Amino acid sequence: MSTSRQAILIVPRREVDWEEAEGLARTAGYSVIDIIPVRRHNPFYVGRGKLEEIKNTYGDSGDLTIIVFDDLRPREAYGIARKTDLRVIDRTQLILEIFALHAGSREAKLQIELARLKHELPLIREVVNKRKLGELPGFLGPGRYATESYYLMIRRREARIRRELEEIRKRRALRRASRARRLGLPHIAITGYTNAGKTTLFNVLTHESKPVGPNYFTTLSPKSKRGILGGREYVFIDTVGFIEDIPPHIIEAFYATLEEIIYADAVILVYDSTRSMEIVKRRLFSGLRILAEIGVSGKPLLVVANKIDATNGNIDILRSLAGEIVSEEYEGPWRLHFISALRRIGVDELGDKIWEMLPRSTVKSTC
Ligand SMILES: Nc1nc2c(ncn2[C@@H]2O[C@H](COP(=O)(O)OP(=O)(O)O)[C@@H](O)[C@H]2O)c(=O)[nH]1
């Protein structure tokens, strides 16, 4: 990530996956300089003493964001921002920022904006009610409209987006047909949960290669790049990644952001082999369900265990567990593979497996 913004991460003390929280913050382009575990506290989520401490330690840091890895009530978000003079976002806003980085198509962008407006409207209402918009630097973006007109403007924007989305849906069938073969290279989507190592693998595969320019298929994610694997050229797509417990009101934006997977010729599903068997199992199941949900079936699927340099699990057990789950859940050709993206172990063999599995029509057009 080129522009690294700084953030402090506030995580609820109850069982939250810190690694995932930090991974998400990193994916959104933040470098986390502090993690503060708290117990939810009235009225501002974080206790007054702690807020003061944050303000004293970080108040002068300028461009710093407080990420609360939980659902914040409007009053809480407002309170924290006011008490610390820092920008505050919650878990949902963090996820939406990640979606925005991956959104290629107009539809995905609109879905994300709609989700953002829906999520922030109660916050704006809270601020408008207090008639203090503008006193909070960076809070909720531009604070020019200090009255209800701001709120109304947002409502109108929301209505406009809904109309445009309707239009896009009507035209969708047409767009799909025209998208048939792009650039003549097989497209490989890299999917999986946050922290599985998707971006690490993507970077290895696309090392020193050119991004496919901004004009290249506006429907594709900005995270698409050409890369060479096993001596053959592909377009790789680093997808937004699956996230546990996506709030229901942003689920449509999530699916819209994943749409590039539908147009890929093959899909890599990466999982982190260093996690417990329980987590591996759960994430494989839900990952495969999400793929089915967005309409990926019948495509070549490579289920890839990553981080084998660091795993203390038994590869044979992993292999049979993954094999069982995939054969039960996936309709289409699949293979299992084991790599370390970081140490570049098994990556070339991955290329051979992809090549073997690609349908002839895809392969022919690239020779
Ligand atoms: N030990 C080890 N760590 C890895 C490997 N691949 C990725 N990681 C680490 O896992 C973390 C998440 O990687 P990232 O590529 O950002 O995951 P993403 O969220 O799926 O894109 C980072 O700290 C990586 O350095 C690997 O093969 N072995």
Ligand SMILES: [Mg+2]
């Ligand atoms: Mg990533």
